[in-house]
Amino acid sequence: MTATAPPAVIDEDGLGVLVATLxxxxxxxxxxxxxxxxxxxxxxxxxxxxxYGWGVDLDAGRYRLVRREDRAVFAHSAGPxxxxxxxxxxxxxxxxADRTPEGDVTFTAAEPEAPAYAFLGVRPCDLRAIxxxxxVLTGGRHPDTGYGRRRRRALLIAAECTEPGAxxxxxxxxxxxxxxxxxxxxxxxxVDDDGHRxxxxxxxxxxxxxxxxxxxxxxDFVTEASARGAVDAARDRMGRALPPVxxxxxxxxxxxxxxxxxxxxxxxxxxxxxMVCPTCFCVTTEEVTDLTGDHTERWQRWDSCFDLDFSHxxxxxxxxxxxxxxxxxxxxxxxxxxxxxxxSGCVGCGRCVAWCPAGIDLTEEVAALHAESGTETRR
Amino acid sequence: MSGLPVPHLxxxxxxxxxxxxTLRLEPVGAALAxxxxxxxxxxxxxxRGEIPLSVSxxxxxxxxxxxxxxxxxxxxxxxxxxxxDVLGVHGPYGTGWExxxxxxxxxxxxxxxxxxxxxxxxxxxxxxxxxxYGRISVLVGARTPGDLIARDDLARWRTAYTAVTVDRPDAxxxxxxxxxxxxxxxxxxxxERTWAFVCGPEPMIRATARDLAxxxxxxxxxxxxxxxxxxxxxxxxxHCQLGxxxxxxxxxxxxxDRAEPxxxxxxx
Numbered sequence: 001m002t003a004t005a006p007p008a009v010i011d012e013d014g015l016g017v018l019v020a021t022l023x024x025x026x027x028x029x030x031x032x033x034x035x036x037x038x039x040x041x042x043x044x045x046x047x048x049x050x051x052y053g054w055g056v057d058l059d060a061g062r063y064r065l066v067r068r069e070d071r072a073v074f075a076h077s078a079g080p081x082x083x084x085x086x087x088x089x090x091x092x093x094x095x096x097a098d099r100t101p102e103g104d105v106t107f108t109a110a111e112p113e114a115p116a117y118a119f120l121g122v123r124p125c126d127l128r129a130i131x132x133x134x135x136v137l138t139g140g141r142h143p144d145t146g147y148g149r150r151r152r153r154a155l156l157i158a159a160e161c162t163e164p165g166a167x168x169x170x171x172x173x174x175x176x177x178x179x180x181x182x183x184x185x186x187x188x189x190x191v192d193d194d195g196h197r198x199x200x201x202x203x204x205x206x207x208x209x210x211x212x213x214x215x216x217x218x219x220d221f222v223t224e225a226s227a228r229g230a231v232d233a234a235r236d237r238m239g240r241a242l243p244p245v246x247x248x249x250x251x252x253x254x255x256x257x258x259x260x261x262x263x264x265x266x267x268x269x270x271x272x273x274x275m276v277c278p279t280c281f282c283v284t285t286e287e288v289t290d291l292t293g294d295h296t297e298r299w300q301r302w303d304s305c306f307d308l309d310f311s312h313x314x315x316x317x318x319x320x321x322x323x324x325x326x327x328x329x330x331x332x333x334x335x336x337x338x339x340x341x342x343x344s345g346c347v348g349c350g351r352c353v354a355w356c357p358a359g360i361d362l363t364e365e366v367a368a369l370h371a372e373s374g375t376e377t378r379r
Numbered sequence: 380m381s382g383l384p385v386p387h388l389x390x391x392x393x394x395x396x397x398x399x400x401t402l403r404l405e406p407v408g409a410a411l412a413x414x415x416x417x418x419x420x421x422x423x424x425x426x427r428g429e430i431p432l433s434v435s436x437x438x439x440x441x442x443x444x445x446x447x448x449x450x451x452x453x454x455x456x457x458x459x460x461x462x463x464d465v466l467g468v469h470g471p472y473g474t475g476w477e478x479x480x481x482x483x484x485x486x487x488x489x490x491x492x493x494x495x496x497x498x499x500x501x502x503x504x505x506x507x508x509x510x511x512y513g514r515i516s517v518l519v520g521a522r523t524p525g526d527l528i529a530r531d532d533l534a535r536w537r538t539a540y541t542a543v544t545v546d547r548p549d550a551x552x553x554x555x556x557x558x559x560x561x562x563x564x565x566x567x568x569x570x571e572r573t574w575a576f577v578c579g580p581e582p583m584i585r586a587t588a589r590d591l592a593x594x595x596x597x598x599x600x601x602x603x604x605x606x607x608x609x610x611x612x613x614x615x616x617x618h619c620q621l622g623x624x625x626x627x628x629x630x631x632x633x634x635x636d637r638a639e640p641x642x643x644x645x646x647x
Contacts, residue, residue, distance in 0.1 A: 095384070097384070099465075103463065104407075107385070140613070142382065282616060283611070285429075285616070296426045300611075303610075303618070305620075310618060312608050324646035331622075339622075340620075340625055
C-alpha cells in the first residue's frame with residue numbers, strides 16, 4: 001500500500017492494534033484520555049485509555065465532560081492542551097556553560113534525544129496549528145533546532161472532526177473539519193447501525209506501512225459515504241463564526257477602537273488564552289546557576305503577552321494597560337501574524353473561548369470591532 | 380531556539396561614563412560571521428544571562444566592541460567585566476544601517492545618549508571611504524556632559540560638521556544646550572539628497588524623524604534603530620513585537636516610513 005492507496009476501514013480492535021503497534025515500535029504514543037474532569041492529552045500505553053463514550057459540553061468559560069450514548073472515541077472538541085505541549089514544551093533547557101578555575105568558559109548545547117512521538121487523534125484545527133508552528137519555529141533564518149528534532153520524528157494520526165463544539169469556529173478561519181494534508185494517517189470515526197469503525201487514509205509512506213500492519217479491509221462505499229457525510233455535516237454545525245470580512249485589515253485598522261476598553265474591563269490578563277492556544281509560541285528565557293557558581297544553564301519557558309513584564313524595557317513595560325495587552329494578542333493572532341509569518345495565527349479551535357475564566361469570546365470581540373468599524377461585509 | 384554562545388575574551392575595557400563601558404572582544408576560538416554596523420549580538424554574562432547589544436565597532440573598523448550601560452543585572456555584570464574575562468557572544472542578528480545605500484549622498488547621523496554607540500561604526504565606515512559620500516554630519520545629544528560617550532571620537536572625526544548638545548549643562552559646559560533637533564538648522568546637508576541615521580530614546584527618534592520629514596528628507600531615507608525587549612534574537616520568543624515587526628528580525632534598523640505609523644500608536 002502507498003500513500004495514494006484507497007481508503008481502508010478498521011474497527012475498535014484495529015484501533016487497539018494501532019496503539020499496540022506504535023508502542024511496540026518504541027514510539028511515545030500521545031492521545032486523548034479522561035483525567036481531572038477533562039479530556040487531556042497524555043501518554044497512552046494502550047487504546048483502553050482512550051475516552052470511549054465521553055463527549056464535552058462547552059461554552060464561553062465553560063467545559064464539562066458528558067457521557068455519550070455511543071462508544072465514540074474522538075467525538076469531543078479540543079481540550080485544554082494542544083500538541084505544542086510536546087513539540088514546543090513549556091520548559092526546555094537550551095544550553096549550559098561551565099567555567100574553570102582559570103576562567104575558561106565552555107558552552108554546551110542541550111541536545112536531548114527527541115522522543116519518537118506518535119500523536120493519536122490530532123484534530124484538523126490542530127493539524128493546521130502544527131503546520132503554523134512549523135513555519136514560525138523552523139521556517140526562518142534561525143530554525144529552532146529542538147522543535148525541529150521533535151517534529152521530524154513525530155507521527156501524526158489525525159482524527160477528522162465529526163462533532164464540533166459550541167466554541168468551535170474553524171470554518172470561518174478558512175479551515176474545516178476535514179484533515180488537510182500533513183498527516184501520516186487520517187481517521188474518520190463512524191458510529192451507526194453498521195457498527196463502530198474508522199475510515200483510514202494514509203498521507204505518507206510511513207502511514208501506509210503502518211496501515212498495512214493493522215487488521216483492515218478496503219473501504220466500502222457505504223462507509224466512505226457515511227464518513228464524508230459526517231464531516232460535511234460538521235462543517236455546518238460550527239458553534240461560532242468570525243465575521244466574514246478581511247480580518248487582517250479589520251484588526252489592523254482597529255487599533256484605536258473603543259471596544260478595547262470594553263474587553264479590558266473584563267479581561268483578567270491571566271494569559272489562559274495564550275497557554276491553551278495551539279499556535280501561541282512566545283517564550284522567555286532564564287538563567288539558572290548551581291551552588292558552585294561555575295555551572296550555569298539557560299532555560300526557555302512559555303511566556304504570555306498578557307504578562308506585564310513581557311514588553312519590559314529599562315523604563316518600564318511598553319504595554320502597561322490591559323487594553324494594550326489584549327489588543328496585542330488579538331491583533332497579532334488575526335492580523336500581524338500575516339505580516340510576520342504569511343498566515344493567520346488562529347485555527348478556530350475555540351480553546352481561548354472555553355478556557356477564559358471571564359468568558360471572553362474572541363468571535364464576539366471581533367464582531368464588535370467589525371460593528372464599530374462600520375465596514376462592509378466583503379466575503 | 381538556536382544561537383549557542385561563542386566564548387570571547389575581553390581584550391580592552393574603556394570607561395565611557397559613570398555607568399557605561401566599551402568592551403573590546405576577541406573570539407577565543409572560531410570567530411562569528413562578520414557584523415555590519417547597526418546589527419546586534421546577544422552577549423552573555425556568566426550566571427546572569429544575556430542581552431542584545433548593538434556593535435559599537437565591527438571587525439572591519441577595528442575589531443568587535445560593544446558599549447553597554449548598567450541598567451539591569453546582566454548589563455551591570457557586563458559593565459563589571461575585566462580584561463581577560465570570557466563572555467559568550469552569538470550573532471550577528473538583525474538589520475544593519477546599510478550605509479552603502481547612501482553612496483554619493485549627504486550622510487546625517489543623529490544620536491541621543493548611548494545611541495551614538497551603534498552609529499559609531501557607521502561613521503567610521505563612511506569616513507574610511509573619502510569620496511564615497513557627500514557631506515558627513517554628526518549631531519549628538521546627551522542628558523548631561525557626563526553622559527557623553529565616545530568623546531575622543533567626536534573630537535577626532537574629520538566630518539563636515541560635528542556638534543554636541545546637552546539637556547542639563549554643568550559648570551564646565553560651554554557648548555550647546557537643548558534638544559538634539561535644534562542642531563539640525565546648522566548642519567550642512569541638502570535634505571533632498573540626504574540619508575539620515577538616527578538612534579536614541581524613542582521620543583528623540585520621533586522628534587528627529589518628524590523634523591527631518593518636515594525639512595524634506597524622504598521618510599524611507601531616515602533610518603532609525605528601534606528598541607524592544609528581546610529574549611531570543613531569532614524571532615521565536617515574541618517579545619520584541621512592534622505591530623507587524625519582529626524587531627530582532629525585521630529591525631532594529633527600519634525606515635521611518637515603516638516606523639512612523641507604528642510609533643504613533645500608544646502602547647503598541
